[in-house]
Amino acid sequence: MGTFESLLSRDEVDFFVANGYLGPYAAMSPAEMAAIRRDIDEHVLTTDGPSPRSRVQSRHMDQPVIYDLATHPAMIDRIAGILGPDLIVWATQLWLKEPGGIEIPWHQDINFWPLEPPINTSAWIAIDDVTVENSCVQIVPGSHRESLAHVKAEAEMAFGKMADPDSFDAGGALNMELKPGEFFIFSERLLHRSSKNTSNKRRLGMSIRVTLPIVHISQDSGPLHPGHTAIVARGKDRMGFNRYAGRPA
Template sequence: MALLSPDEIESYRGEGFVVPEFRLSSAVVGQLQEALDSVIAANPDTRPEQLVSIHTESRGAEGVRGNELFLDLARNGEILDLVAQLAGPDLILWGCQAFCKPAGDGMEVPWHQDGHYWPIRPLATCTVWVAIDDSVIENGCLRVIPGSHREHILHSHLVEDRTDVVLNQRVEEGFFDESTAVDVELEAGQMSLHDVYLIHGSNPNRSPRRRAGLAIRYMPATSLFDRDRSADASAGYMVDFSTRPIWLVRGEDRTGENDFIAGHSENE
């Protein structure tokens, strides 16, 4: 296991993202690819870029029948060790989504800040983005604007009435300089970690190679997952924070108010 070095932690704080040395074995990558293929087959009406809550087997209000192999990965002790270095010892797993861009017609993810959509007070999340396939410039790898998280400001997002992009909201022009974007190229099994305020997105996949990644969302258990927002499709696809199961994966719930019961009966 390679924990983050002090320089890597510094880089995450300063740039808003980091690629650790730790990576998954090719055997685990093979299992994830197989599980993803079966989830795609079981959800023919869902775009594979929008496989929200892929770690739960019940369809629930969000409509995706997932696979618990992704939940096992999200509870992997080595990944949690990395996240704990950045977000503290008390951690809640509150989301897990596959962004799988098929070869040829994989959709763009517009430039956005995640925190714009999320009911976490105070707002804090570290996303671990795990490459299930090789993710490179050609097939639309994750792109980030280094340092765009630093001021902890959520910029205004334009709402677009489009179905050819993964999210229908994008950061309005003028808040960042796209020429500073960094392409986060990863081999299958590698991962990047990014901050909730970081501006990021990705280009369409016009290449002959699929590009799949799994975004695992962790929040410190010093924040509250606010369940007041129920079923909501304003991001361009359905999310339901009122019934979304969350898991305390490390330490204690420091707020004493997080609800770890909602949504679990269908998933245990």
């Protein structure tokens, strides 16, 4: 489709425009992801990274395994079908929910982000086996068409803000159950959440956030941090607004 190679057909692009998400797709087999999971367990979850707030953020900056996952062509070349050939991965976050891990409330990501203009497509990739039982992400197809007010979240929720419960109907929500190595992609306004993990199984996934070179990323504060660097994951940045680094050694 278009004048460059992406991994999306025109029908898939139309589905994304109408529904705000696509997938699941497989980036790799569960066996390939098992090797990556061992690396993450040994080298990422046990060490501090560049973010002063959290060891699960920005690990593309110091861990080759996270850099490689964040730039995987199965995800990047699909997102290229939506955002075009020049792509910036500006954030990576591991989503570790141990048994008992608390609810992430319904939200639209763009309310939390330092992007101007606010353009982003995310991919969420399963590292563990992710099921309803261990609190997979839930999404509301089509909810990206409306910007919802966000209000103070309830106690026992992982975020400070949530989409105003009076402003949407989650009746059509889908459970994004994923095998290790599978992912889905979604718009910056798609409504999503995950429930408390009431199982005895850990749930680990990672989201990558992808934007365009025209977007100014406030890299020093808010959800990011001093010294933060993004990745030119595909094509070129001809704008020069943001800080980048290559694959860590």
